[in-house]
Amino acid sequence: MENEKDTSFKLSGFWPYALNQAAEALSLGFQSVYRKKYAMTRTEWRVLAHLGEFGRLSAKDICERASLHKTKVSRAVVALEDKRWLERSTNEKDRRAEYLILTKAGVQAYHDLTKEADTLNMQLVDGISATELATFKKVLNALSKNSNQPH
Amino acid sequence: MENEKDTSFKLSGFWPYALNQAAEALSLGFQSVYRKKYAMTRTEWRVLAHLGEFGRLSAKDICERASLHKTKVSRAVVALEDKRWLERSTNEKDRRAEYLILTKAGVQAYHDLTKEADTLNMQLVDGISATELATFKKVLNALSKNSNQPH
DNA sequence: TTTTATTAGTTGCAAACGTAACAATATGTT
């Protein structure tokens, strides 16, 4: 008795917490790369990565694909434009939207960063078997799906 | 040719990104609980959860256990104190540090939130086998460990 | 004992964020 703190709940077994802790730990390593080398924020890196991987996109497209808020994307686009890594062009079919595309310098930064990302990714999976990784990915997707239950 | 966007890198296969996306998706459901019901931030919830689970701790202890920056914890402690969910007491062995402990109301909020957390956690693992979950946890830990490589 | 270095926690400031309101364009209705 006297110590009333015991209930069944364990923070370490709460998936949102456990995943956040791991995700943050994994992100820190790469963050130091794009921060120190290119003075980018995480959102800027994500926008750059999407344009590098998928080519011309609208801000809306990036919001949807990356689950980023439109104000976050809007500001990241301004920042990348200031760095001359991204250019806008008007979409004549819909003059509200703008096409976004990386400049040559932007593509260069993208390639450099993805090379570093690949290296880091290799280090991360060191000692983990392909089977385990496959299960991991499968469960990760299942957890994400289950989190979207309307009620 | 003409479309130069193809390189090997795939954002969806980059673990820091994949984990962050999943972690954020999972966190949103529970966030709406502690935000709407108790007007808490994520950091406040984490501090509350640590004190609820582990009992009396110093701010430093919480920083270490939760990987939270000391300013974040400092502010969360003030907020929880304002809500009368937490009390400070001086540590006579070291008068720089303060003991933090939940009040009765704080414990009550903790119990209510952990009940909701348990329910959500059950929903999340729906349809996932115990074996798969065990592998998932194992890989999650391995990834975290691998991210701490000094270089 | 005095001096220096370290540690726990707080605060000021600037950067980053989320919400709501907004302008401009597009779509749908009458």
Added chain:
DNA sequence: AACATATTGTTACGTTTGCAACTAATAAAA
């Protein structure tokens, strides 16, 4: 056509964050 509604993206404002500087207390060195 005229009007209402919806959509894309930006901006203003208040909140949250991270960094650096700080205070107060302890520990270590002289």
